[in-house]
Amino acid sequence: xxxxxxxxxxxxxxxxxIGAILxxxxxxxxxxxxxxxxxxxxxxxxxxxxxxxxxxxxxxxxSSLGTSAALALSAGFASSIAGLFAGRxxxxxxxxxxxxxxxxxxxxxAVPPLALSIGLQYSLLxxxxxxxxxxxxxxxxxxxxGYTTLFFAGIFAVFDWRVEDEARxxxxxxxxxxxxxxxxxxxxxxxxxxxxxxxxxxxxxxxTLLIGQGLVNTLPLExxxxxxxxxxxxxxxAGVILTIPPLALLIVAGLxxxxxxxxxx
Amino acid sequence: MWRGDPxxxxxxxxxxxxxxxxxxxxxxxxxxxxxxxxVNQLVVERDARARGSADLVWIxxxxxxxxxxxxxxxxxxxxxxxAAKYVDSLSPIVMRDFEQPTNGFxxxxxxxxxxxxxxxxxxxxxxxxxAELGRWIRANPGRFxxxxxxxxxxxxxxxxYAENGGARSFAGGxxxxxxxxxxxxxxAWLEGVRPYFWRRGETYPASVADxxxxxxxxxxxxxxxxxxxxxxxxxxxGVLPRxxxxxxxxxxxxxxxxxxxxxxxxRNPAGAMVVANFLLSAAAQLEKLRPExxxxxxxxxxxxxxxxxKVRFGAIDTDPRGIPRDTLRRYEVSEVAAEYTERIASDWKxxxxxxxx
Amino acid sequence: xxxPDPREPEVKGLLAAILVAGPVLVGLVYSLLGxxxxxxxxxxxxxxxxxxxxxxxxxxxxxxLWTVWIALASTTLATVFAMGTAVALRGERGVDRFARLAxxxxxxxxxxxxxxxxxxxxxxxxxLARLAFAANLQTSPSDMPVLTxxxxxxxxxxxxxxxxxxxxxxIAFSVIARRGPALEETARxxxxxxxxxxRAATLPVLWRGxxxxxxxxxxFVAGNYEVAALLAPSSPLALPLLTMERYTDSALGVRGEAxxxxxxxxxxxxxxxxxxxxxxxxxxxxx
Numbered sequence: 001x002x003x004x005x006x007x008x009x010x011x012x013x014x015x016x017x018i019g020a021i022l023x024x025x026x027x028x029x030x031x032x033x034x035x036x037x038x039x040x041x042x043x044x045x046x047x048x049x050x051x052x053x054x055x056x057x058x059x060x061x062x063s064s065l066g067t068s069a070a071l072a073l074s075a076g077f078a079s080s081i082a083g084l085f086a087g088r089x090x091x092x093x094x095x096x097x098x099x100x101x102x103x104x105x106x107x108x109x110a111v112p113p114l115a116l117s118i119g120l121q122y123s124l125l126x127x128x129x130x131x132x133x134x135x136x137x138x139x140x141x142x143x144x145x146g147y148t149t150l151f152f153a154g155i156f157a158v159f160d161w162r163v164e165d166e167a168r169x170x171x172x173x174x175x176x177x178x179x180x181x182x183x184x185x186x187x188x189x190x191x192x193x194x195x196x197x198x199x200x201x202x203x204x205x206x207x208t209l210l211i212g213q214g215l216v217n218t219l220p221l222e223x224x225x226x227x228x229x230x231x232x233x234x235x236x237x238a239g240v241i242l243t244i245p246p247l248a249l250l251i252v253a254g255l256x257x258x259x260x261x262x263x264x265x
Numbered sequence: 266m267w268r269g270d271p272x273x274x275x276x277x278x279x280x281x282x283x284x285x286x287x288x289x290x291x292x293x294x295x296x297x298x299x300x301x302x303x304v305n306q307l308v309v310e311r312d313a314r315a316r317g318s319a320d321l322v323w324i325x326x327x328x329x330x331x332x333x334x335x336x337x338x339x340x341x342x343x344x345x346x347x348a349a350k351y352v353d354s355l356s357p358i359v360m361r362d363f364e365q366p367t368n369g370f371x372x373x374x375x376x377x378x379x380x381x382x383x384x385x386x387x388x389x390x391x392x393x394x395x396a397e398l399g400r401w402i403r404a405n406p407g408r409f410x411x412x413x414x415x416x417x418x419x420x421x422x423x424x425x426y427a428e429n430g431g432a433r434s435f436a437g438g439x440x441x442x443x444x445x446x447x448x449x450x451x452x453a454w455l456e457g458v459r460p461y462f463w464r465r466g467e468t469y470p471a472s473v474a475d476x477x478x479x480x481x482x483x484x485x486x487x488x489x490x491x492x493x494x495x496x497x498x499x500x501x502x503g504v505l506p507r508x509x510x511x512x513x514x515x516x517x518x519x520x521x522x523x524x525x526x527x528x529x530x531x532r533n534p535a536g537a538m539v540v541a542n543f544l545l546s547a548a549a550q551l552e553k554l555r556p557e558x559x560x561x562x563x564x565x566x567x568x569x570x571x572x573x574x575k576v577r578f579g580a581i582d583t584d585p586r587g588i589p590r591d592t593l594r595r596y597e598v599s600e601v602a603a604e605y606t607e608r609i610a611s612d613w614k615x616x617x618x619x620x621x622x
Numbered sequence: 623x624x625x626p627d628p629r630e631p632e633v634k635g636l637l638a639a640i641l642v643a644g645p646v647l648v649g650l651v652y653s654l655l656g657x658x659x660x661x662x663x664x665x666x667x668x669x670x671x672x673x674x675x676x677x678x679x680x681x682x683x684x685x686x687l688w689t690v691w692i693a694l695a696s697t698t699l700a701t702v703f704a705m706g707t708a709v710a711l712r713g714e715r716g717v718d719r720f721a722r723l724a725x726x727x728x729x730x731x732x733x734x735x736x737x738x739x740x741x742x743x744x745x746x747x748x749x750l751a752r753l754a755f756a757a758n759l760q761t762s763p764s765d766m767p768v769l770t771x772x773x774x775x776x777x778x779x780x781x782x783x784x785x786x787x788x789x790x791x792x793i794a795f796s797v798i799a800r801r802g803p804a805l806e807e808t809a810r811x812x813x814x815x816x817x818x819x820x821r822a823a824t825l826p827v828l829w830r831g832x833x834x835x836x837x838x839x840x841x842f843v844a845g846n847y848e849v850a851a852l853l854a855p856s857s858p859l860a861l862p863l864l865t866m867e868r869y870t871d872s873a874l875g876v877r878g879e880a881x882x883x884x885x886x887x888x889x890x891x892x893x894x895x896x897x898x899x900x901x902x903x904x905x906x907x908x909x
Contacts, residue, residue, distance in 0.1 A: 119649020230474025
């Protein structure tokens with residue numbers, strides 16, 4: 001039976017590969033070209049000017065790249081850990097309390113980014129966190145934490161608590177149980193949650209702009225400037241730069257999964 | 266400032282900033298921000314009593330209007346700048362922002378004029394007036410449109426003036442009566458040509474950048490800009506095809522200036538004034554005017570400058586794609602009261618955009 | 623089923639949820655005040671004006687409906703494809719693992735870049751059109767069918783589906799790997815055939831595990847501005863675009879209307895969350 005299914009599966013794999021690689025290739029071509037107008041299938045001009053431009057104003061680009069990286073890494077880290085604890089507690093609730101808690105946890109995910117930005121702007125600026133890295137980081141953690149909490153709530157909803165109970169019955173205290181039993185089982189979800197928080201941070205535009213008061217410059221912000229200015233080739237360059245870290249993360253996580261699966265099974 | 270145009274960014278980051286550091290010890294940091302967002306930002310900063318973020322903001326027109334209404338600008342200060350004595354103070358375009366006197370609350374930086382942009386290969390004999398444009402659109406269905414933002418509104422204003430005997434009939438403050446009568450002719454003209462617009466006038470590009478893209482890729486044969494020299498910079502950047510040319514409508518080309526203001530909560534207003542003064546200097550204005558840099562018009566009255574500078578301004582190579590300065594001056598028309606712009610923009614949205622059929 | 627330690631007070635979970643939602647609630651209160659013109663740009667003190675103007679405007683409702691259509695269509699497509707992909711690629715062979723990685727890769731691309739790419743490929747002068755031109759299937763952009771800035775939002779739906787599929791697929795892979803085998807084996811040991819197993823065991827598990835994420839995707843898509851700005855038509859004007867337009871209107875007094883629209887968007891999202899609760903309930907009791 002498996003043999004007859006092989007062909008459609010391979011077909012699906014090929015389709016997915018094309019769907020993933022072609023757009024990326026398109027982006028890369030855009031980033032090294034200019035004057036690409038209808039009906040030309042190939043660009044009118046090949047040039048490294050876009051990469052030069054983004055690299056030249058070195059203070060600007062490296063600071064924005066550095067800021068974006070720092071924000072995303074911190075947000076990913078903080079939201080994955082906090083999300084684990086929050087999700088765990090929520091999953092342990094029963095009945096109406098659990099539904100209420102899940103609905104609450106949905107809020108950061110459900111609120112449109114512009115709404116969240118406008119809403120948070122006043123309070124964060126008032127508390128003096130405006131225009132600072134820490135303020136923007138806090139703002140990024142709000143939606144990221146929503147995603148990671150829901151993610152872990154889902155994981156813990158099907159978590160076999162007996163493992164913890166057994167460990168405790170064998171004499172381990174709460175802390176040890178967490179450290180030696182629960183967390184190792186959650187290594188992969190933790191990586192995934194980190195990636196989730198990282199990606200959420202990378203996607204933030206109005207939040208960074210409004211809370212950062214324009215002082216905190218990130219690459220997504222620059223990307224938006226280029227897109228709205230019609231600078232498609234520059235936008236593609238910034239897009240390629242923004243795509244590389246998450247892509248690397250996904251590939252690494254994808255490869256690491258193999259090993260982990262074997263251990264758990 | 267708006268950081269979407271690499272030419273402008275280059276000018277500010279690589280020419281202005283190093284000189285400011287070298288000559289005045291000022292470190293210039295540019296912050297992303299544009300027009301309406303600046304107003305919202307300052308309002309919230311005021312409400313939240315937050316510390317200021319920008320010392321100098323790049324503004325014009327409705328933004329200036331709103332900032333003044335909300336008392337969010339520091340000033341007056343601009344008339345105190347040493348370089349201000351060279352400013353073209355007789356020009357209503359430079360001294361008044363949409364008919365509102367600047368009163369020293371903003372310092373002029375550059376001036377621009379509205380033009381259409383066409384492709385000399387595709388349209389070798391372009392229309393020169395609104396009436397001719399109307400005929401051209403009907404003869405070439407689906408090849409023309411305008412955007413939904415400031416440039417598009419400026420185009421609509423051009424049509425308004427053309428259909429009502431010129432901008433003069435709208436000068437001298439806002440009049441509901443004049444607006445109602447005048448705009449009826451505007452809507453009539455639009456409804457007449459609308460079925461021949463791109464996509465039959467059912468949808469419009471969101472911004473002028475989207476319109477440029479349509480034009481460059483041959484979906485439409487015209488684009489437009491409120492900067493007469495944008496065609497030069499955009500061709501250089503590879504965003505518009507090399508055969509693009511600008512054209513000034515004989516009915517009048519709306520001119521306006523853009524300015525620099527200082528927010529009420531600026532932490533370093535003195536430094537901001539030094540920067541504004543530098544940007545107003547002949548050297549900075551000259552550099553900005555060059556086609557290879559930004560091609561943004563100067564707000565200085567060249568006649569007031571010392572002879573050697575006068576010569577250098579005159580010697581600027583005009584790019585063949587651009588429009589001769591005397592042609593520009595001949596057809597220039599200044600902006601009228603800001604309310605006209607607001608009304609046209611909002612009425613267009615309800616009357617035309619909301620009714621695709 | 624799972625047994626939380628009975629000694630733990632239930633307060634902890636609620637507290638965690640409130641901490642997570644807290645900032646959003648603060649933001650909501652601000653938006654509420656803003657819609658009554660108490661705070662924000664152009665605020666004039668308590669007034670129902672903004673609410674009246676926005677709710678009476680047909681553009682608001684058309685925009686909301688259109689946005690819901692886009693969100694439903696792209697979420698449904700992405701969910702269905704994610705489920706299909708998860709079921710088809712559940713093995714451990716090289717092909718499966720590679721395909722799963724490929725399915726997940728678009729996650730790395732920022733949304734706005736995906737939108738720009740879709741525009742440059744699907745527009746009447748885009749890559750597809752140029753291929754058709756090269757193949758002599760068309761002579762000018764107007765020959766190309768309209769896929770961008772169109773009334774049905776086809777290009778927009780495609781772009782959003784492309785971006786949301788990897789997210790849902792990732793969750794689906796996880797769900798099926800974790801829960802699938804146990805239930806399926808049970809079903810098969812009870813004598814169910816392949817199709818029956820799929821319908822009775824695999825599908826419900828997959829659906830239940832995926833549902834919260836699908837709702838999350840729905841609300842995300844409904845609130846997304848950047849992709850809509852590139853691919854949506856000017857009429858009906860999508861809710862996020864309408865909101866941004868109001869918030870940056872040249873007339874300061876109009877900007878407060880954006881807050882009303884913000885609350886409207888929240889309402890749409892909350893309907894999605896409520897739908898999730900309702901279906902989750904049904905599935906649970908149905909089991």
